[in-house]
Amino acid sequence: MAEQLHVKTSGEGDSNVVLLHGLFGSGKNLGQIARGLKEDHRVHSVDLPDHGGSDWLPQASIQDYARCVAAWMTDQQLAKFSVIGHSLGGKVAMQLAVNRPELIQRLVILDISPTSYSIRRHDHIFSGLNAVKAAGVKTRFEAREVLLEHMDESSVADFLLTSAYTDDFGLIDWRFNLAQLEIDYLQMLSGIEVQEARGLPCQIPSLVIRGADSGYVTKTTKHDFAHLFSALDVVTVKGAGHWLHQEQTEKVLSIIRRFIAP
Secondary structure, eight states: OOSOOOEEEEOOOSEEEEEEOOTTOOGGGGHHHHHHHTTTEEEEEEOOTTSTTSOOOSSOOHHHHHHHHHHHHHHHTOSOEEEEEETHHHHHHHHHHHHOGGGEEEEEEESOOSSOOOSOOOHHHHHHHHHHHHHTOOSHHHHHHHHTTTOSOHHHHHHHHTTEEEOTTSOEEESSOHHHHHHTHHHHHOOOOOTTOSSSSBOSOEEEEEETTOSSSOTTHHHHHTTTBSSEEEEEETTOOTTHHHHTHHHHHHHHHHHHOO
16 A cells, blocks of 8 residues: 555454544544453554554545555455544544445444534634644643634643644644645545445444534434444433543443444
8 A cells, every 4th residue: 555554553352443533633542442442352543644643645535544544454464343433533434334344343433424514613723723833832832822722622722732743843733734634624524425335235233322412413313324334223422522432431432342342
């Protein structure tokens, strides 16, 4: 494959689990899930293209990301994987399942729908990220202060700073491909493509875990997924929003463990 993905593998189990993170993140952002599964599974925490330590692409899209992950999975020459994806990673996981169902044993989707999203939820984040670069700050504290001028949630600023680093000039920069992600942002909002689908609806056992307080997945979840996945279950986690794996870690882990158990 031309593009190289950075993947951290942990655990010694016989079954393989792939974790796919969300926009502006990296594999370590699903660390709670990785740590909770590594005793029974071999867990592969993937940095998606344009994120973390993985290569940047000339165009950012769900379809291109899915192809890169599929190529990496094929290169591993392992048995089928359980794939768990949150937010953007969930869309990539669904696209992967539709394109290459033979690679996946079970699919877990964390709080994201396969449909297109019309609301631009991240414009203020792009503004903050660009403002940090323009300000030429040298410390994470200064970067955080700039970010908080563009967003109310300190937790979001802290999340974004997990992808910050100091460049060769001593300035704070971002590990993700900020310029390309902003250019292709509408691609991140698009629905799952079916041109390369191999027999729909897909028969892979699939589970959607949605946060009760999140606006990303509607209560009519099964209807939204029915054309893509026939063997689908939906679980709603109370007291959790979009970041349900952080807000209700043990509950989410318990649900996942039962679903992917051999």
